[in-house]
Amino acid sequence: MNLLAELRSRLHRALETFTDAPDSFVEMLKPTADGKFGDFQANCAMPLAKQHKQMPRDLALALIAKLDVADLCEPPEIAGPGFINLKIKTERLAAETAALCRDERLGVVPVTTPRTYVVDYSSPNVAKPMHVGHLRSTVIGHALYRILKFLGHNVLSDNHVGDWGTQFGMIIYGYKNFRDDAAYQQAPVAELARLYRLVNQLSDYHELVAKLPGLLLQIPLKEQAVASARAAVSPTEKDSARVLKRAEQDLEASREEIKSAQKKIGEVESSPPLKALADAHPQIAELARKETAKLHAGDVENKRLWDEFVPQCLQALESVYQRFGVKFDLTLGESWYNPMLAGIVDELKRQHLAVTSNGATCVFIDGNDAPFIVQKADGAFTYATTDLATIRHRVENLRADASLYVVDSRQGEHFQLLFATARKMGYDKTEFRHVSFGTVLGEDRRPFKTRSGDTVGLESLLDEAVANARKIVDENSPHLSDADRGRIAELVGIGAIIYVDLHHNRDSDYVFNWEKMLATTGDTATYIQYAYARVCGILRKGEVDAVALRQGQHAILLSTPQERVLALQLNRFGQAVAEVAVDYRPNLLTQYLFETANVFAQFYGSCNVLKESDEALRTSRLLLCDATARVLKQGLDLLGIGVADQM
RNA sequence: GCGCCCGUAGCUCAGCUGGAUAGAGCAACGGAUUUCUAAUCCGUCGGUCCCAGGUUCGAAUCCUGGCGGGCGUACCA
Numbered sequence: 001m002n003l004l005a006e007l008r009s010r011l012h013r014a015l016e017t018f019t020d021a022p023d024s025f026v027e028m029l030k031p032t033a034d035g036k037f038g039d040f041q042a043n044c045a046m047p048l049a050k051q052h053k054q055m056p057r058d059l060a061l062a063l064i065a066k067l068d069v070a071d072l073c074e075p076p077e078i079a080g081p082g083f084i085n086l087k088i089k090t091e092r093l094a095a096e097t098a099a100l101c102r103d104e105r106l107g108v109v110p111v112t113t114p115r116t117y118v119v120d121y122s123s124p125n126v127a128k129p130m131h132v133g134h135l136r137s138t139v140i141g142h143a144l145y146r147i148l149k150f151l152g153h154n155v156l157s158d159n160h161v162g163d164w165g166t167q168f169g170m171i172i173y174g175y176k177n178f179r180d181d182a183a184y185q186q187a188p189v190a191e192l193a194r195l196y197r198l199v200n201q202l203s204d205y206h207e208l209v210a211k212l213p214g215l216l217l218q219i220p221l222k223e224q225a226v227a228s229a230r231a232a233v234s235p236t237e238k239d240s241a242r243v244l245k246r247a248e249q250d251l252e253a254s255r256e257e258i259k260s261a262q263k264k265i266g267e268v269e270s271s272p273p274l275k276a277l278a279d280a281h282p283q284i285a286e287l288a289r290k291e292t293a294k295l296h297a298g299d300v301e302n303k304r305l306w307d308e309f310v311p312q313c314l315q316a317l318e319s320v321y322q323r324f325g326v327k328f329d330l331t332l333g334e335s336w337y338n339p340m341l342a343g344i345v346d347e348l349k350r351q352h353l354a355v356t357s358n359g360a361t362c363v364f365i366d367g368n369d370a371p372f373i374v375q376k377a378d379g380a381f382t383y384a385t386t387d388l389a390t391i392r393h394r395v396e397n398l399r400a401d402a403s404l405y406v407v408d409s410r411q412g413e414h415f416q417l418l419f420a421t422a423r424k425m426g427y428d429k430t431e432f433r434h435v436s437f438g439t440v441l442g443e444d445r446r447p448f449k450t451r452s453g454d455t456v457g458l459e460s461l462l463d464e465a466v467a468n469a470r471k472i473v474d475e476n477s478p479h480l481s482d483a484d485r486g487r488i489a490e491l492v493g494i495g496a497i498i499y500v501d502l503h504h505n506r507d508s509d510y511v512f513n514w515e516k517m518l519a520t521t522g523d524t525a526t527y528i529q530y531a532y533a534r535v536c537g538i539l540r541k542g543e544v545d546a547v548a549l550r551q552g553q554h555a556i557l558l559s560t561p562q563e564r565v566l567a568l569q570l571n572r573f574g575q576a577v578a579e580v581a582v583d584y585r586p587n588l589l590t591q592y593l594f595e596t597a598n599v600f601a602q603f604y605g606s607c608n609v610l611k612e613s614d615e616a617l618r619t620s621r622l623l624l625c626d627a628t629a630r631v632l633k634q635g636l637d638l639l640g641i642g643v644a645d646q647m
Numbered sequence: 648g649c650g651c652c653c654g655u656a657g658c659u660c661a662g663c664u665g666g667a668u669a670g671a672g673c674a675a676c677g678g679a680u681u682u683c684u685a686a687u688c689c690g691u692c693g694g695u696c697c698c699a700g701g702u703u704c705g706a707a708u709c710c711u712g713g714c715g716g717g718c719g720u721a722c723c724a
Contacts, residue, residue: 024664027663027664028664028666030663032667033666033667033670034667034668037667041666041667043665043666043667046666046704046705047665049704050703050704056704079667080666080667081666081667081704081705082704083666083667123724125724162724165723165724166723166724167723167724242714334724357721358721358722359722360721360722362721362722367650368650368720369649369650369720369721370649370650370719370720370721371721371722373721373722375722376721376722377721377722378722380722382722382723382724383723383724386724409651409652409718409719410651410718410719411719411724412650412651412652412718412719413650413651413719413720414719414724416651436652438652438653439717439718441717445716445717446717472686473686475686476684476685476686477684477686492686503660503661503672504659504660504661505660505661505662507652507653508653508660508661509652509653509717509718511659513659515673516659516673519672519673520686521672521673521686521687522671522672522673523660523661523671523672523673524672524686526686527672527686527687529686530684530686530687531687533684533686534683534684534687535683537683537684538683538684539683540683541683542683579663582663583663585663587661588663591661591671594671594672595671598688601687601688602688602689604683604684604687604688605679605687605688605689606688608682608683609683610683611682611683625683646684647684647686
C-alpha cells in the first residue's frame with residue numbers, strides 16, 4: 001500500500017463536506033518535514049479555514065472528526081497554527097512492511113492508464129566523438145525511459161542522431177583531400193574525427209583571418225565609447241552607470257574574441273604543414289558546404305561515402321552506450337526523415353501556415369519575433385523541418401501520447417516554436433515536452449564549448465572515472481580477486497558519473513569538475529552501492545535463502561526507532577518513483593535513495609542482525625535487510641546504475 | 648532592443664503546486680571500531696535565502712521594481 005496515497009484518499013473523503021474542490025487541499029498532505037511531527041502532515045486546515053472564515057484550529061478539529069484513519073494512524077494531533085500531524089500505528093506499519101517484503105514490485109504500483117511515450121535523448125552528431133556535453137541528455141533520458149517503463153507505460157527510446165548535416169560535408173571534403181589511408185584502415189572512426197577537426201580548424205582559420213582586421217578596428221571605437229560613457233556617468237542619471245558597464249562589457253568581449261581568434265590563427269600559422277594546407281585550401285568552408293549539398297542532392301560518390309561512414313560512426317557510439325548500459329529502441333537519425341521533408345513544407349503551405357520571408361519559408365508564431373524557418377532561401381531544409389517530420393512520424397505511426405525531448409535548455413525557443421507549429425498543423429492531442437536541462441559549464445563558469453581546445457571526450461571521462469575507482473577498490477578491497485575488482489571499478493566509476501549528473505535538479509547549470517565527477521564519498525552512487533554491499537554481506541554471512549525468507553510469512557517487528565524509520569522509508573519507494581514521472585525529475589529518486597542508504601546505515605550501526613538472539617526479531621531484521629537491498633538495487637537500476645554484492 | 652533562465656552556508660547544490668526552527672554533501676574541527684564491510688556513523692562550526700517594496704495568518708517559494716550573472720534571438724543543429 002502506498003501510505004501517502006491512501007491517506008490522501010481518506011482525507012479526500014473527509015474534505016468533501018468542507019469544499020467542492022478537495023484535490024488541491026488533498027495534496028497538502030505530505031511527509032513531515034521533521035520526524036517529531038509524526039510521519040505525515042496535512043496543511044490544508046489553514047487555507048480552508050480562511051475560506052470558511054473560521055479559526056484554523058477549529059477547522060482542523062472538525063476535519064479530524066470526519067477523517068477516518070483509525071485503522072492506520074494514532075489519533076491525529078493538531079499543532080501550531082493548524083497543522084494536522086499523523087503518525088502511522090507501528091503495528092500497521094509493520095504489517096505494511098511485511099507485505100512490502102513479499103511484493104515483487106516493492107510498492108511501485110503500475111499506472112492504471114498506460115500511455116505511449118517516445119523519449120528522445122542523447123542524439124549526438126555521429127560525425128564527432130561524444131563529449132561531456134552529451135552526458136546529461138543521455139543519462140537523464142535513459143533514467144526517465146526506465147522509470148516510465150517500470151511504472152507501466154509503453155515507452156520507446158529514440159536516438160535522433162545527427163547524420164545528415166553540414167558536418168558530413170566536412171568529413172567528405174576531408175576524406176577526399178586529407179585522408180591518411182593507413183590510419184583509416186586501422187581506426188576509421190578516429191581518422192574521420194581527425195578529418196572533421198582538421199577541416200573545421202582550417203575553415204575557422206580562414207574565417208577568422210578575414211574577420212580579424214575588422215575586429216581590431218572596432219577596439220579604438222569601443223575604447224572611445226567606454227571613455228565617453230565614463231565621462232557621462234553622473235549620480236543623478238541612473239542609466240549612465242549601466243551604459244558604462246555595457247560599453248565596458250562590450251569592449252571586453254571584443255578583446256576576448258580577438259584573443260581567441262589570434263590563438264586559433266596562431267595554432268595554424270605556427271605549424272608549417274597546417275599553414276601549407278590552409279594556403280592550399282582557401283575556399284574550404286564553401287567547398288565543404290558544397291559537399292553537403294551534393295550529398296543531399298543524391299550525388300553518387302558522396303552517398304557512397306556516407307553509406308560507408310555512418311555505420312562505422314554508429315558502431316563507435318554503440319561502444320560508449322554499452323558502457324553506460326544505454327539501449328535505444330529506435331535510432332532514427334535526421335537522414336531517415338529526409339524523404340518526408342518536402343511534404344512537410346507543402347503541407348504547411350497548403351494550410352497557409354508557412355509564408356515566404358526574405359526568400360526563406362517560415363512559420364510565424366504570435367508573440368515571437370523570430371521565424372521558424374522550415375526551408376532556407378537556398379532551398380535546403382532545416383532541423384525545424386526534420387523535427388516536424390519527426391513529430392508526424394511519432395504521432396501518426398508510433399501513436400505517441402507524449403513525446404519527451406531531453407535536450408539542453410538553450411534550445412527552449414526552438415521547441416516552443418516547434419510545438420506551437422505542430423499544434424497548428426493539427427497535432428494537438430499529443431503532449432510535447434521539452435525536458436530541458438542546464439548547460440555544462442567549464443571550470444571558468446563559461447559554457448563548455450565543443451570547439452574550445454580541450455574538450456573532454458566522453459570515453460576518456462569514463463576511463464578516468466573507472467581508473468580512479470580502481471585505485472580506491474584496490475585500497476579498500478585487497479581481499480577480492482583482480483577480476484572482481486575490475487568489475488566493481490567499472491560499476492563504481494560509471495555509477496559516480498551518472499549519479500553526479502542525476503542528483504542535480506536538471507534545470508540547474510552543471511559545472512564540470514573532475515573531483516566532483518570522481519568523488520566516491522558523501523552523496524554519491526558509491527555510498528548507495530556500498531550500503532547495498534553491506535546488506536548483501538549480512539545476508540551472505542547469515543547464509544540466508546532470500547526467496548524462502550520472503551515467502552515465510554514472517555512478522556516484521558519494529559522494536560527500535562531505527563527499524564521503524566527504515567520501515568517507513570522503504571514504504572515510500574513507490575511514491576518516490578511515481579513522483580519522478582510527474583515532472584520528469586530523476587533527482588527526486590537520487591534523493592530518496594541517498595536517504596534510504598543513510599537510514600540503513602543508521603540501522604546497521606545500532607541494530608545487530610545476525611547476532612540477535614531473539615529468533616523472531618532476527619528474522620524480521622533479515623527481512624528489512626532484504627527489502628532494503630532490493631529497493632536500493634531496483635532504484636539504482638532505474639537510474640541506470642549497477643550494484644555489486646561485494647565491494 | 649526583445650525573450651528565457653538563474654542569484655540559498657567557505658565550495659557544490661536540494662528545497663515538490665506558499666507552511667512549523669531554511670536542509671544535504673564537500674571542506675574544517677571533535678568523537679565512535681575486541682562487533683554483520685570505517686567506501687561508515689555521531690557531534691560541532693557555518694545563512695541578511697542578492698536588494699527594496701507588495702500580497703498573506705504565514706514568503707527562499709507568488710507579484711512589482713532594482714542590482715548582478717548566464718543563455719537565446721533569420722536561414723548551424
